[in-house]
Amino acid sequence: MRLSQLxxxxxxxxxxxxxxxxxxKRVEIEVTGLGLGHQVQAKWIxxxxxxxDPRNDVVAVVAEGVDHLIRKPAQIHLQHDAEWVHGIxxxxxxxxxxxxxxxxxxxxxxx
Numbered sequence: 001m002r003l004s005q006l007x008x009x010x011x012x013x014x015x016x017x018x019x020x021x022x023x024x025k026r027v028e029i030e031v032t033g034l035g036l037g038h039q040v041q042a043k044w045i046x047x048x049x050x051x052x053d054p055r056n057d058v059v060a061v062v063a064e065g066v067d068h069l070i071r072k073p074a075q076i077h078l079q080h081d082a083e084w085v086h087g088i089x090x091x092x093x094x095x096x097x098x099x100x101x102x103x104x105x106x107x108x109x110x111x
Contacts, residue, residue: 001086006076011052011059018085019049025102029061029068033096042066047102050088059090061100070098 006014027047032038046064052073053060059076061068072093079087088100 001079001081004078004080006078011073011076012054015050015052015059019051022047022049025104027061027063028101028103029063029066030099030101031096032099033094036096041068044103047100050100059098061098068098 025047026044028043029041030038031041042063042065045066048062048064050062051060052058057072059070059073061070070090070092073090074093075091077089077091078085079089084102086102088102090098090100092098
């Protein structure tokens with residue numbers, strides 16, 4: 001797997017394309033920072049999309065029952081291989097890391 005940084009001029013277009021082609025994925029959202037420690041915001045819930053609003057300078061992660069907003073993002077890194085993005089890490093202006101880990105949902109056969 002590779003780690004790549006997205007330039008700020010790419011954020012809106014990238015997340016628009018990402019959300020359109022997402023398919024059924026589940027996400028775990030973790031938040032880590034000094035004075036905050038390590039917190040799990042959501043654990044393996046269906047992910048509906050990620051967007052960047054340049055006017056308000058906010059990354060929005062929309063998942064089932066959770067709207068996770070990241071205000072004033074400073075850096076965005078992608079963990080990926082040739083086929084898919086496995087994780088997204090957004091560091092905000094206060095140095096807090098918001099980590100999205102993606103996985104395919106498990107589809108069970110009928111009983």
